[in-house]
Amino acid sequence: MAKKDSFERPDGRAVDETRKMSAKVGVVENADGSAMFSFGDTVAIAAVYGPRKMHPQHMQDMEKGTLRYNYNMFSFSVTERIRPGPSRRSQEISKISQWAIEPVVMIDKFPGNVIDVYVSIIQANASTRCAGINAAALALAHAGIPMKDMVSSVSIGKLDKQLVVDLSKAEEDWEEGEGATDIPITMTGDGKITHIQLDGKIETKQLKEAVRLARKACKDIYEIQKKALKESVDLKEK
Amino acid sequence: METPRINQDRIRKYLEQGKRFDGRKFDEFREITIETGASKKAEGSARVKIGNTEVIVGVKMDLATPYPDSPDKGNLMVTAELLPLSSDRFESGPPSIESIELARIIDRMIRESKFIELDKLCIKEGEKVWNIFIDIYSINADGNLLDAAGIGTVAALKNAKIPKYDKETEKVVFGEWTNEKLPVKKETPLSITFHKIGNHFIVDPTQEEEDASETRVTIGSSDGVISSMQKGNHVPLSVEELDHIFDMSEKAWKYLISKIEKHLK
Secondary structure, rough: OOOOOOOOOOOOOOOOOOOOOOEEEEEOOOOOOOEEEEEEEEOOOOEEEEEEEOOOOOOOOOOOOOEEEEEEEEEOOOOOOOOOOOOOHHHHHHHHHHHHHHHOOOOOOOOOOEEEEEEEEEOOOOOOHHHHHHHHHHHHHHHHHHEEEOOEEEEEEEEEOEEEEOHHHHOOOOOOOOOOOEEEEEEEEEOOEEEEEEEEEEHHHHHHHHHHHHHHHHHHHHHHHHHHHHHHHHHHHH | OOOHHHHHHHHHHHHHOOOOOOOOOOOOOOOOOEEEEOOOOOOOEEEEEOEEEEEEEEEEEEEEEEOOOOOOOOOOEEEEOHHHHOOOOOOOOOHHHHHHHHHHHHHHHHHHHEEEEEOEEEOOOEEEEEEEEEEEEEEOOOOHHHHHHHHHHHHHHHHOOOEEEEEOOOEEEEEEEEEEEEEEEOOOOOOEEEEOOOOOEEEEOOOHHHHOOOOEEEEEEEEEEEEEEEEEOOOEHHHHHHHHHHHHHHHHHHHHHHHHHHHOO
């Protein structure tokens, strides 16, 4: 599978190596829960407010709560300035991110209420939606929202014919051979897939391999997330 | 009107027994009709019906300056409107997330498969290229607007002719066409959406079945090569279930292509 020695990634990583990750909770004082998560130079912060009463009232779901997810990128997070405000892309990412996290949040405990998750990308070097989901999951846990499990998100790439873990921007723009295929995936702690997207070009056999690579990487990410939560509990106890 | 819970439960129970309300097999599409040239002022257009679901897709072209990182390539833009006239579920107003997602899924299917030969749409490198606008409208919503939109888009693109271009004024002569067809690849990408209901997967759901759907995976592919994929809705999938969907997608593409091939000359 991975010819580790023969394929050179632009930053010298091994094919199954993520960028250096860091995670921290409690980064937004006002929020009920908050966190930062980064893959190398891609940095996301998330803040959770709720559960709180859902407005407008006619949108209240009396059988279970609602999870609202808003993803946005800072205008200067990328090389060419992004006009501030929602875009079609950010709206779509908000929706798939909500779908990625909702299965593990016990929203049936909050009928009529909403939990708002706000994610901002401070610095973008690809895999922003994955960093956002990792930060959001941490922020929800930090807020004490009852959760069935954690979710962890990573991008798997295919550069020409080689599968790699955690795409950087330089790799997203890969032009050699078959170019780049980008596969962001989110998984629960027990290995179920809550989100998967793909663009590029890949055959079924390699796609199945990509999913398995994601499983391994998500386990590593989960450890980083757990550590960040534990550190915050330890600090509180001091 | 939202499908009542009791119908959703009955759909699930029927599927457990291997049955669908309209007697179809799990991997079977409803009857498909495709009419090209459905709107004469468009560069290309198609009206597609899958069962009672109906969409019209149109292609328009215009000149533009190329993007700096692709100075010799034309550009693609896909939008979709889920019209209130097609269902009492859709309201007037700014684009809904459903219409945004639908447009972006179709966009990625066309873009990543490189179906349109964008490098043949350059008039003057760095200065003038053709822009392709694909617009999708729902006429009647009875489930599976996504796949209908995909078929409509491919049919409209295959049907499209390049407008006349006046070299002296350097302007497009709208309403007049050359005999030159829009350059597209031979291999036809199709989007096929698999829906999970209970422990089963079906394709081409009716509106009722779509309401009972727990999660969906749309795969854009052409003869075994997957170029786009999107999972939507809440329920998680196991790795085995995903593997199963990937295996089904190749067969499903062959089946769907054989069903619509004659319409796509």
